[in-house]
Amino acid sequence: MKPIYDSWDLNYKSIFGAVKQGETCRFSIRLPKDVVPDFPPVLVLFRTGFKERFLHMNPDEEQNEDDCIVYSTEYKARYSDVHYYYFSYTAGGIRHYIKKINCHEGNLDHGDLFQLTVHAADYKTPDFLKGGVMYQIFPDRFCKSGKVHEDIPYGRVLREDWGGTPYYKPDENGHVWNNDYFGGDFAGIQSKLPYLKDLGVTCIYLNPIFESHENHRYNTANYMKADPLLGTNEEFAELCAEAKKYGMTVILDGVFSHTGADSIYFNKFNRYDTPGAYNSKESPYYKWYSFFDYPNGYEAWWGIDTLPNVWENNPNYTEYICGEQGVLNYWLSLGAAGYRLDVADELPDQFLDNLRKSVKGFDDDKIVIGEVWEDASNKEAYGVKRRYLLGDQLDSVMNYPFREAIIGYVKGGDPKWLENSVMTIMENYPKQTIEVLMNFVSTHDIERAINRLGGENCDDKSKDWMAERYLTDEEYTKGKNLLKAAMALQFFLPGVPSIYYGDEAGLQGYKDPFNRRCYPWGSEDKELIEYVSQLSRVRKSLSVMKDGLIYFVYSDENVIGFARTGETDAVVFVNRSGNAAEIGNISKVLSRFTNIKPVCGELSDDTLKVEPFGYTIVSAKFIG
Numbered sequence: 001m002k003p004i005y006d007s008w009d010l011n012y013k014s015i016f017g018a019v020k021q022g023e024t025c026r027f028s029i030r031l032p033k034d035v036v037p038d039f040p041p042v043l044v045l046f047r048t049g050f051k052e053r054f055l056h057m058n059p060d061e062e063q064n065e066d067d068c069i070v071y072s073t074e075y076k077a078r079y080s081d082v083h084y085y086y087f088s089y090t091a092g093g094i095r096h097y098i099k100k101i102n103c104h105e106g107n108l109d110h111g112d113l114f115q116l117t118v119h120a121a122d123y124k125t126p127d128f129l130k131g132g133v134m135y136q137i138f139p140d141r142f143c144k145s146g147k148v149h150e151d152i153p154y155g156r157v158l159r160e161d162w163g164g165t166p167y168y169k170p171d172e173n174g175h176v177w178n179n180d181y182f183g184g185d186f187a188g189i190q191s192k193l194p195y196l197k198d199l200g201v202t203c204i205y206l207n208p209i210f211e212s213h214e215n216h217r218y219n220t221a222n223y224m225k226a227d228p229l230l231g232t233n234e235e236f237a238e239l240c241a242e243a244k245k246y247g248m249t250v251i252l253d254g255v256f257s258h259t260g261a262d263s264i265y266f267n268k269f270n271r272y273d274t275p276g277a278y279n280s281k282e283s284p285y286y287k288w289y290s291f292f293d294y295p296n297g298y299e300a301w302w303g304i305d306t307l308p309n310v311w312e313n314n315p316n317y318t319e320y321i322c323g324e325q326g327v328l329n330y331w332l333s334l335g336a337a338g339y340r341l342d343v344a345d346e347l348p349d350q351f352l353d354n355l356r357k358s359v360k361g362f363d364d365d366k367i368v369i370g371e372v373w374e375d376a377s378n379k380e381a382y383g384v385k386r387r388y389l390l391g392d393q394l395d396s397v398m399n400y401p402f403r404e405a406i407i408g409y410v411k412g413g414d415p416k417w418l419e420n421s422v423m424t425i426m427e428n429y430p431k432q433t434i435e436v437l438m439n440f441v442s443t444h445d446i447e448r449a450i451n452r453l454g455g456e457n458c459d460d461k462s463k464d465w466m467a468e469r470y471l472t473d474e475e476y477t478k479g480k481n482l483l484k485a486a487m488a489l490q491f492f493l494p495g496v497p498s499i500y501y502g503d504e505a506g507l508q509g510y511k512d513p514f515n516r517r518c519y520p521w522g523s524e525d526k527e528l529i530e531y532v533s534q535l536s537r538v539r540k541s542l543s544v545m546k547d548g549l550i551y552f553v554y555s556d557e558n559v560i561g562f563a564r565t566g567e568t569d570a571v572v573f574v575n576r577s578g579n580a581a582e583i584g585n586i587s588k589v590l591s592r593f594t595n596i597k598p599v600c601g602e603l604s605d606d607t608l609k610v611e612p613f614g615y616t617i618v619s620a621k622f623i624g
Contacts, residue, residue, distance in 0.1 A: 002030055002065075002068070003030070003105045003106060004029055004030055004031065004098050004105075004106040004107070004108065005028075005029045005030070005087065005098055005105065005106030006104055006105050006106065007100070007104045007105075007106075007114055007427065008104045008423060008427065008551075011028065011063070012027070012028050012029070012030075013025060013026070013027055013028075014026035014027075016426075016427070016549075017117070017426055017427045017428070017429070017430075017431065018116075018117035018118065018119055018377075018427075018428065018429060018430040018431065019077050019116065019117075019118055019119075020077070020118070020119055020120070020121045020123070020430075021077050021078070021079070021080045021118055021119065021120055021121045022076065022077060022078075022121050023076070023077050023121075024074050024075065024076045024077075025074065025075055025077065025116075026072055026073070026074050027043050027055075027057075027072065027073055027074070027075065027085075027087075028057075028060060028063060028070050028071065028072040029041060029057065029070070029071050029072075029087050029098060029106065030065075030068040030069070030070050031068060031069055031071065031089070032067060032068055033067060033068060033069055035089075035091055036091060037089045037090060037091050038090045038091060038092070038093065039090065040056045040057055040058060040071065040089075041056075041057045041071050041087055041088065041089035042054045042055060042056055042057060042087065042088050042089070043055040043057060043073050043075065043085060043087055044085060044086050044087070044088055045075065045083050045084070045085040045116070046083065046084055046085075047079065047081045047082065047083055047084075048081075048082070048084075048385050049385075055073045055074075055075060056073060057071035057072055057073040057087075058071060058072065058073065059071055060072040077116075077118040079118060080118055080119055080120045080390045080391060080392075081118055081387070081390065082115060082116075082117050082118075082377060082378055082385070082387075082390075083115070083116040083117070083118060084113040084114065084115055084116070085113065085114050085115075085116055086098060086099045086100075086113055086114060087106065096108055096109055097109055097110075097111075099111030099112055099113060099114070100112045100113065100114050102420070103420040103423065103424055104420075104423070104427070115377070115378060115427070115428055117377050117389070117390075117428055117429070117430065118390075119389065119390050119391045119430045119432075120390060120391025120392060122391065123390070123391030123430060123432055124364075124432055125367070125395040125396065125432040125433060125435060125436045126337075126338070126364075126365045126366065126367045126395060126436065127365065128202075128203070128249055128337065128365060128367075129202075129203055129249075129367060129396075129436045129496055130435045130436060130496070130546050130547060131496075131539075131540070131543070131545055131546030131547075132202030132203055132496055133199075133200045133201050133202050133203070133491075133496065133497055133498075133499065133536050133539070134201070134202075134203045134204075134205055134251075134438060134496055134497065134498040134499070135196055135199070135201040135203070135204050135205065135498070135499050135501065136205045136206075136207070136440070136443065136444070136498055136499065136500045136501060137189060137204060137205070137206050137207065137501045138184075138207045138216075138444050138501060138516050139184050139185070139186075139189070139206055139207060139208075139209055139217070139227075139230055140181055140182055140183070140184045140215050140217075140229070140230075140516075141182055141184050141501075141516055141517060141518045141519060142184045142188060142189060142192070142501050142518075142519050143184055143185075143188030143189060143191060143192050143519060143521065144162060144182065144183040144184050144185060144188050145185050145187035145188040145190075145191060147185060147187045147231070149185065149228050149229055149230075149231060150228065151228050152228050152229060153211075153213060153228065153271070154271075155179055155213060156179055156180075156181050156213075156229070157179055157180040157181065158181055158183065159180050159181065159182050159183070162182055162183075162518050162521075163517065163518045163520060164182075164518075165467055165468060165514070165517075166180060166215075166513040166514065166516060166517065167179075167180040167513075168463050168467060168513055168514075169463075177214065178214035178215050178216060178513070179213070179214060179215065180215060181215050181229055182518050183229060184230075184518075185229060185230045185231050186209075186226075186230050186231035186235045186236055186238070186239045187231060187235065189204070189206075189239060190238070190239050190242050190243075193242060193243060193246045193248070194246070196246070196248065197246045197247070197248070198533060199499070199504065199529070199532060199533050199536060200532075200533055200535075200536020200537060200539070200540065201248060201499070201536075202247060202248055202249070203248060203249045203250075203251060203337065203496075204243060204248055204249070204250045204251070205250075205251045205253070205340055205438075205498065206250060206251065206252055206253060207253050207444055208220065208252075208253045208255055208342075209226050209227060209230055209236065209252060209253075210222060210223050210224075210225065210226065210227060210255075211225045211226065211227045211228065212227060212260055212263075213260060213262045213271075214260070214306075215513075216444075216513075216516070218255050218307075218342065219255075219258075219259065219260030219261070219262070219263070219306060219307055220255050220259045220260055220263060221259075221260050221262060221263040221264060221271075222263065222264050223320075223321070223327040224327060224330060233334060236331075236334055236335070237334040237335050239335075240334060240335025240336065240337075241335060244335070249337035250335065250336055250337055251336065251337050251338050251339065251340055251367065251369070252331055252336045252338075252339050252340070253339070253340050253342060254328075254339040254340065254341050254342065255342040256310070256312060256321055256341065256342070256347060256351070256355075257301060257309065257310065257312065257342065257343050257346040257347055258300070258301040258307045258308060258309045258310060259288075259307075259308060259310060260306060260307065261278070261305065261306045261307065261308055262306070263276065264276060265277060265285040265288060266278050266285070266289065266308050267279050267283075277289045277291075277308075278295045279295075281294070284316070287311070287314055287316060288310045288311060288314055288316065288317045289308050289309070289310060289311065290309065290311060301343075301346075312347055312348055312350075312351035313348055313350050313351055318351060318354055321355070321358075322351075322354045322355055322357070322358040323358070326358065328355065328358045328359055328362070329358065329362050332359070332362045332363065332366055333362075336366075337366060337367060338359060338366040338367030338368055338369070338395075339359065339367070339368055339369070340369040340370075340371065340398070340438075341355075341368065341369065341370045341371060341394075342371055343371055344370030344371050344372055344388070344394065344397070345370075345371075345372055345379060345381035345382075345386065346381070346382075349384070349386070349387065349393070352388075352393040352394070353392055353393060355368065356368055356392060356393050356394070367395050367396065367436065368393070368394050368395050368396075369394065369395060369396045369397060369398065369436075369438055370388055370393075370394040370396070370397045370398070371397070371398050372388065372397040372398065372400075373398075373400045374400070374401070375401060375424070375425065375428060376388045376389055376394070376397040376429070377389050377428040377429055378428065389429055389430055389433050391430075394433075395432075395433065395436055396433055396436040396437055396438055397433070397437065397438065398438045398440065398443070399425070399437045399438055399439045399440070399495055401421055401424075401425050402421070402422065402425065402437070402439050402490075402493060402495065403439070403440055403441055404421070405417065405418045405421035405422060406418070406441060406486050406489045406490060406493075407441065407449065407452055407453065407486060409489070409560070409576065410453065410482045410485045410486045410489070410576045411453060411482065412576075415555035415560050416555075418489075418560065419552045419555070419560075419562075422493060422494075422550065422552075423550075423551075423552075425437075426494065426549075426550060431547075434494050434495060435494070435495070435496075435546070435547050436495070436496055437494065437495030437496060438495070438496060438498045439490050439493060439495040439496060439497050439498060440490070440497075440498040440499075440500060441483070441486050441487065441490055441500075441503070442500040442503050442515070443500055443515075444500070444512070444515060444516055445512065445515075446511070446515065447509065447510045447511050447514075447515055448500070448502075448503060448507065448508060448509045448510075448515050449479075449483055449486060449503060450471070450476070450479040450480060450483050450503070450506065450507075450508060451471065451479065451508055451509060451510055452479075453478070453479045453482035453483055453486065454471050454475040454476060454477075454478040454479020454480070454482065454483075455469075455471050455475050455479060455510075456469075458510045458511060461510070463511075463514075466510035466511060466514050467514060469510060469514075470508055471508055476506070476508075480506060480525070480528060481578065481612070481613040482576070482613065483503070483528075484528075484531055484613045484614065485574055485575065485576045485613045485614075485615075487503075487531075487532060487535060488535065488572075488574045488614070488615040489574055491535040491536070491538075491539050491545075492539065492545065492562075492564070492572045492574075492615070492617075493550065493562075494548070494549075494550050494564070497535075497539070499532065501519055502517070502519045502520065503532075504528060504529050504532040505519065505520055505524035505525055505528065505529055506520070506524065506525030506528050507519065507520055538599070538600055538617065541599070542564070542568070542570050542599070542617070542619075543566075543567065543568055544564045544565065544566045544567070544568045544569060544570050545564060545570075547566055548564035548565055548566035548568075548569070548570075549564070549565050549566065550562055550563065550564055550565075551563055551565070553571060553589065553590065553592075554573065554583065554589055556581075556583075557577075558575055558576055558577035558579070558581055559573055559574065559575050559576075559577075559581045559583065559610055560573070560574055560576075561573040561574075561583075561589075563593070563620075563622065565622045568619070569593065569619065569620050569621055569622045570599065570617055570618065570619050570620070571590060571593065571596075571617065571618050571620055572615060572616075572617050573601075573608060573610050573615060573616045573617070574610070574614075574615045575610040575611065575612060575613060575614055575615070576613065577612060577613070578612045578613065579612055580609060580610070580611055580612055581609070581610040582607050582608070582609050582610075583607065583608045583609075583610070584606065584607045585606055585607075586603065586606055586607065586608045586618075587606055590618075590620060592622060592623060592624060593620035593621060593622055593623065594620065594621045594623055595619075595620060595621045596618050596619075596620045597618060597619050597620070598616070598617075598618050598619075599617040599618060599619050600615070600616065600617050601614070601615065601616025601617060601618075602616065603616070603618060
């Protein structure tokens with residue numbers, strides 16, 4: 001017997017996933033014929049903070065089957081918001097509820113609420129990123145040009161041992177200064193554009209570049225000035241212009257929830273000639289910050305006194321960042337393609353609204369990506385239900401749910417968990433967002449995937465343990481092989497693959513700062529680089545990877561298969577094991593497809609072969 005309700009099945013919900021404001025969606029449930037409701041069942045919808053809405057459901061004779069009666073109703077989405085819903089009916093005087101189990105199927109009398117995301121009708125996301133490949137660079141550690149830079153701020157340790165272990169030990173007061181610099185710069189990045197082009201990169205995402213006095217540069221000292229060790233503002237503009245010649249764009253990291261204490265705005269250490277908020281209440285920046293015991297008592301990001309929080313909705317601060325002559329427009333005018341927003345969940349809605357208006361007012365094709373670690377469609381932060389993906393804030397988010405699902409799967413996790421994790425995001429996010437999702441397996445905030453996959457668990461380990469901990473040859477081989485399988489998923493699931501610099505070269509590193517080691521120029525894993533380049537080439541050859549939908553078609557102990565469907569269709573099979581896999585009767589496995597042909601990998605005698613830790617892709621025509 002079919003389920004009572006299945007939100008992934010178009011026979012139950014006529015539009016899969018999110019809908020746009022003003023769009024009509026049809027909902028249907030199937031009740032056994034021996035269930036006779038006392039009165040018509042109802043669909044119950046509500047938004048957080050608003051009353052429930054009851055929609056009566058009527059028998060749908062066209063869908064009735066021998067063992068069930070189908071009840072249907074239609075809902076025209078009125079409001080851009082996240083809606084929750086369930087179904088209810090009364091039989092024999094007893095009320096029953098149909099709620100969610102197993103992510104998408106309805107069950108009687110217990111379970112969770114279903115989610116319906118309704119986004120603005122005019123919500124669209126930039127085209128330039130769709131179908132592309134992103135490459136994340138930690139600027140100090142990617143490539144050093146050797147160019148001499150002027151006006152380097154005092155207090156920095158300029159290291160000559162490229163590839164050495166980053167400083168991590170605290171001083172006698174327990175403070176880690178993060179003041180060692182290896183000298184990566186704009187000119188170094190520019191010199192490697194041909195390499196990135198060969199890798200298939202279409203978009204470079206740079207961790208912060210603004211003047212800052214720690215090597216991670218998340219403690220901004222001057223939003224309007226590039227850090228002198230990286231180069232000048234003009235050199236950044238030159239990098240953007242040169243990248244464009246190679247078919248690449250450049251996205252910046254925007255850190256707008258806090259500044260550095262050592263900054264032109266706060267000036268706690270008197271580095272700057274003009275008074276900052278810490279020096280004088282008459283400073284133009286004083287009202288940006290929240291002092292409770294001036295000057296030493298102030299709100300700071302996670303209590304770290306070198307990172308004083310700003311009041312983002314202070315009109316002066318908002319104008320400084322989002323105004324016509326503000327920070328956002330300035331760097332966009334130099335060639336930036338948009339921003340990734342650090343700790344987006346700590347930026348208030350009003351500020352995000354203003355930020356988006358500023359970026360889109362400059363150019364509607366500029367992008368805004370948020371750092372959100374959870375499902376961004378229903379995220380609550382500091383007691384507020386966020387509205388990131390409804391059409392007036394973010395274009396995209398960092399896709400941590402996919403990352404956890406991918407890593408968990410290739411390490412031996414239940415394939416159903418991977419499927420449910422992926423499809424839940426597909427169901428909850430607008431399709432426009434999905435097309436530009438930032439899919440990664442490593443970032444500057446987490447240990448590198450090769451370590452997570454091949455090495456020991458580092459969650460309970462000290463930084464001393466991590467500092468000089470390298471994978472053994474056996475661990476490296478294991479990590480590399482599993483990384484290949486992980487990257488195949490990363491490249492072919494919906495969204496945009498984001499390569500963390502050095503992952504493609506076998507660069508190792510546990511947690512911060514060891515995940516931020518220097519790119520290993522001259523000792524790269526060239527076989528792994530070629531594998532990643534191949535992934536890019538295959539992805540680019542399949543137009544369906546740009547905007548195609550997904551559904552899972554196959555899984556066994558070692559292989560998972562999913563279809564990407566659109567104007568053209570392709571089916572991807574990924575093998576997470578060290579043994580070659582064969583799937584016989586492939587025409588039966590893909591019975592909903594016709595004209596099955598290999599794109600990469602081997603298909604013969606109706607048997608599909610998948611190499612160890614590899615992938616096979618077939619083109620096929622979806623027939624429903």
